[in-house]
Amino acid sequence: MPVTRQLDHDPESCEEYGYGLGAPDGILLLRYRSSGGLTFGESRDDFLHQLYWSPDGVLATLHGSSIRFTGPGEAFWVRRAVSHEVRAGDRQTVYRICLREVPPALNALRAGPATIDDEAARLIETIARRTCDETTALTARRRILTGLAAPHTVPPSPDVHGTGFALTVARALSHDPADPTRLDEWAEHLRVSVKTLQRDFVREFGMPYTRWRTRLRLRAARVLLDTHPVTKVAHKVGYASPSAFITAFTKEYGHTPGRHGGHAHRPPSTHAAP
Structure with a gap:
């Protein structure tokens, strides 16, 4: 049977699902949602490898000395006992x-x-449900692991006719x-026309490049x-x-960055072994 419990430290923000706990092929999944921001980590000494993924926003990740963000179709992977920090925005x-x-x-x-x-x-979303049984979850776990890959560093082939360039x-x-x-510099780098790349952005994300970049920057800011x-x-x-940022932020969210309320909630460290 799966282990499912609501964590007490913040009833609004975390549910825990465990399947096959104690076995090498087990999985422990925690789903967080908070009215304020979320921060995981600082100097961690976890016994488990971890994968962080958000379906509705970017994650700011710190490993080493610089902050980076996850992109579309990406998660953040960290091996056990590697110090790291992961931050998410409000809601x-x-x-x-x-x-x-x-x-x-x-x-x-x-x-x-x-x-x-x-x-x-x-x-991942499927097994984070109370109706999911252990057999289904452990089968899903195997497919989740095969669905992960190191980030692509080579641009797609120019004969793909635009597919994948925006991504x-x-x-x-x-x-x-x-x-x-x-945009024109990206197009030159990818060896496609500006029109092709712009069209691919609209097809992939439903908006042109400049609008997508603005939304990315503001979501990262949050x-x-x-x-x-x-x-x-x-x-x-x-x-x-700062004034240009404040103007863009206020136009997008209806309030200034200084009024972007709440303090980042820091969930407790998890050392339970799946």
């Missing part, structure tokens, strides 16, 4: 998957973004929202505002001045 859902086994495709990755395919993402750019920008590269001053956040997400 954002975060899944934290704890494992004993390292997915084969991530064997060389200590910590960093990993791609996650649509089926693996769907199955390549989106992932690169998500890792560094302050990247100033223009993750950082609970722990960083407005001036630093503006620079970190790519705005030339």
Whole structure:
């Protein structure tokens, strides 16, 4: 039988699901949602490998000395006992998957973004339900692990007629929202026309490149505002001045960054072995 419980520290934000606990192929999954931001980590000494994934926002991740963000179709992977920090914005859902086994495709990755395919993402949400039985969950676990891969570093072939180009750019920008590269420069790098790349953005994300980049920067800003001053956040997400950032943020969310309320909630460390 699966182990399912509501954690007491914040009834609004966390549910825990465990399947096959105590076995090497078990899985422990925690689903967080908080009215304020969420922060996991600092100096961690976990007994388990962990995967963080959010279906509705970016994650800011710290491993080493720099902050990076996960992009579309990505999660953050970290091996056991590797110090890290992961932050999410307000009203954002975060899944934290704890494992004993390292997915084969991530064997060389200590910590960093990993791609996650649509089926693996769907199955993560499936097993985070009280109606999910253990047999179904453990079968899903095997498929989740095969749906993870190291991030792609090679641009798609130019004969793909646009498919995948926008996603390549989106992932690169998500890792560094302050990247100033223009659409025409991305198109030249990928050896496609500006029109092809713009069309691919609209097809993939339902909006043109500049609008998508603005939304990315502002969503990334929401993750950082609970722990960083407005001036630093503006620079970190790519705005030339705090005033330009404040204007864009207010236009998008209807209030200034200074009124973006709440303090990041820090869930307790988890050492239970699946």
